Amino acid sequence: MDGPILSVRNLTKIFSRRGQPDVTAVNDATFEVRPGECLGIIGESGSGKSTVAHMITRLLEPTAGQIFLDGEEITRLRGAGRRRLYQKVQMVFQTPVESFDPRRTLGDGVGESLENAGMSAAAVREEVARLLAVCGLPAEFADRYPHQASGGECQRAAIARAIAIRPALLVCDEATSALDVTIQRDVIGLLARLRRELAMACLFICHDIALVQDFCDRVLVMHRGRIVERGTPDEVIRSPREEYTKMLIDSVL
Amino acid sequence: MTTAAPAACRQENRADGGRARLWAFGALAVLLVLGAAFSESLCPFDPYAQNLSAALQPPSPEHFFGTDRYGRDLLSRVIAGSRASIFGTILLVTLIAALGTVVGVFAGWTGGRLDAVLMRLSDMFLAFPGLVFALAVAGVLGGGLHNAILALAAISWPKYARIARSQTLAVRESAFMKAARLSGSPEGKIIRKHLLPNIAGPILVTAMLDIGTMMMELAGLSFLGLGAKPPAAEWGSMMSESRGLMTTVPWSVYAPGLAIFVSVMVFNLLGDAVRDALDPKMRER
Ligand SMILES: Nc1ncnc2c1ncn2[C@@H]1O[C@H](COP(=O)(O)OP(=O)(O)O)[C@@H](O)[C@H]1O
Ligand SMILES: [Mg+2]
Numbered sequence: 001m002d003g004p005i006l007s008v009r010n011l012t013k014i015f016s017r018r019g020q021p022d023v024t025a026v027n028d029a030t031f032e033v034r035p036g037e038c039l040g041i042i043g044e045s046g047s048g049k050s051t052v053a054h055m056i057t058r059l060l061e062p063t064a065g066q067i068f069l070d071g072e073e074i075t076r077l078r079g080a081g082r083r084r085l086y087q088k089v090q091m092v093f094q095t096p097v098e099s100f101d102p103r104r105t106l107g108d109g110v111g112e113s114l115e116n117a118g119m120s121a122a123a124v125r126e127e128v129a130r131l132l133a134v135c136g137l138p139a140e141f142a143d144r145y146p147h148q149a150s151g152g153e154c155q156r157a158a159i160a161r162a163i164a165i166r167p168a169l170l171v172c173d174e175a176t177s178a179l180d181v182t183i184q185r186d187v188i189g190l191l192a193r194l195r196r197e198l199a200m201a202c203l204f205i206c207h208d209i210a211l212v213q214d215f216c217d218r219v220l221v222m223h224r225g226r227i228v229e230r231g232t233p234d235e236v237i238r239s240p241r242e243e244y245t246k247m248l249i250d251s252v253l
Numbered sequence: 254m255t256t257a258a259p260a261a262c263r264q265e266n267r268a269d270g271g272r273a274r275l276w277a278f279g280a281l282a283v284l285l286v287l288g289a290a291f292s293e294s295l296c297p298f299d300p301y302a303q304n305l306s307a308a309l310q311p312p313s314p315e316h317f318f319g320t321d322r323y324g325r326d327l328l329s330r331v332i333a334g335s336r337a338s339i340f341g342t343i344l345l346v347t348l349i350a351a352l353g354t355v356v357g358v359f360a361g362w363t364g365g366r367l368d369a370v371l372m373r374l375s376d377m378f379l380a381f382p383g384l385v386f387a388l389a390v391a392g393v394l395g396g397g398l399h400n401a402i403l404a405l406a407a408i409s410w411p412k413y414a415r416i417a418r419s420q421t422l423a424v425r426e427s428a429f430m431k432a433a434r435l436s437g438s439p440e441g442k443i444i445r446k447h448l449l450p451n452i453a454g455p456i457l458v459t460a461m462l463d464i465g466t467m468m469m470e471l472a473g474l475s476f477l478g479l480g481a482k483p484p485a486a487e488w489g490s491m492m493s494e495s496r497g498l499m500t501t502v503p504w505s506v507y508a509p510g511l512a513i514f515v516s517v518m519v520f521n522l523l524g525d526a527v528r529d530a531l532d533p534k535m536r537e538r
Binding site: 057059083084086087090091093094095098099100101102103104109112113116117158161162165 | 427428429431432433434435436437438439446447450451
């Protein structure tokens with residue numbers, strides 16, 4: 001069997017700012033994501049989920065620990081190495097509309113990684129239209145600006161952008177939290193389908209335990225920067241070992 | 254429900270009015286700039302030809318603004334002076350906006366110690382009483398329009414550096430910048446394609462509104478003898494030349510004064526219109 005696509009060891013992030021007490025946002029987190037697997041991370045707001053996601057995607061410098069992607073250490077990757085990393089890992093953000101440049105079209109955003117990979121302008125256009133179609137958006141959305149599309153439509157475009165270069169790992173940081181419940185279900189359905197079709201591993205961050213239940217193979221529960229519980233969704237939801245997890249479940253179900 | 258429709262309507266009207274204002278003042282500004290560009294062929298008389306027998310004539314159909322003490326046609330001198338005043342100002346504003354933006358973006362983007370040093374430096378410049386410092390710089394460099402522009406540029410860029418830096422800091426943290434990073438774009442491309450277009454608005458508006466101020470300061474330096482030198486036609490130095498005649502031959506001061514007033518007004522109103530047009534609340538969806 002292949003090694004894990006993502007391996008995180010003793011990852012820690014401490015935010016220290018002058019005149020303020022240090023904040024340990026992530027404390028000694030260790031976990032793995034196997035190829036094609038979907039790992040959920042749940043936890044209340046402020047528990048450190050986004051900080052984990054940002055360190056994995058190299059948008060934030062870890063304080064300590066190591067991150068391996070596909071066997072290669074990426075903990076301190078910079079420059080061209082970091083740019084190459086984004087051919088393997090992509091991210092969908094919590095704020096769909098704001099994740100697109102307000103002065104550029106959705107098509108520009110979806111096609112940017114293809115353009116950077118050296119694809120010709122005409123080929124990019126064609127591929128963008130195809131990707132939008134895959135994500136359930138008509139081709140005309142390529143020429144729309146983010147403020148001309150709804151949150152759900154922008155999130156579909158954001159997913160099209162994330163799968164454009166066929167990453168091995170997709171990080172979804174509360175990708176559905178900002179959406180209406182019905183739209184939320186559609187987007188989850190889209191993600192589930194893409195995950196099957198593209199055999200993509202997924203790190204699915206969410207504060208809603210109910211969403212994780214159907215979508216994830218395993219879950220981690222985070223509390224104040226620590227991973228306090230782990231297991232299959234059924235295990236975690238049926239027989240939570242920690243008080244905190246029980247509370248989290250009770251608050252939703 | 255009932256209030257929503259009129260509000261939307263008002264919004265639309267304001268947006269329409271804004272667009273009309275933008276076009277009107279834009280056209281006037283373009284007219285001024287074109288006038289300055291073709292000032293030589295627009296002058297009815299040679300602005301430098303002295304004719305002492307026709308000195309100090311009051312405004313008449315032939316000499317619309319009258320003549321000065323050397324008998325030079327004041328209308329021609331005002332038109333000829335527009336080149337130094339308007340182009341000098343535009344050059345100055347372009348210079349400080351560009352320099353300030355480069356410094357501010359650099360400071361905001363790299364952060365850390367360099368940011369701190371650059372911002373302390375601009376604080377120092379901002380703490381000086383501007384025109385006094387410009388006077389000192391112009392005094393050291395010597396007179397002449399070019400040195401006046403350099404002196405004003407030296408004291409005026411920090412305002413733009415501040416704006417560019419704070420905008421850069423705000424935009425840098427936005428989700429779309431993270432997305433741009435994840436698309437594998439190198440930093441230069443991210444700055445060029447995503448950062449600059451998103452911070453350009455406030456800088457452009459500041460620059461437009463600054464044209465009026467800078468035009469006055471440039472004229473002020475010339476008035477004090479530290480800018481354009483006589484006999485060169487420049488509005489500030491023209492006012493200075495005639496200031497002794499203010500009570501007896503008022504038109505010799507009114508002519509350049511009116512030119513400054515009208516130009517400053519046009520560019521200020523254009524700046525307001527540009528600001529309103531770029532205000533996202535006024536933009537149609
Ligand atoms: N840039 C930052 N500077 C200081 N503290 C931060 C920063 N980003 C996040 N934090 C803190 O780290 C903790 C975890 O935040 P985050 O990872 O965003 O939580 P979550 O995504 O689970 O809601 C919070 O206490 C938050 O205030
Ligand atoms: Mg978060």
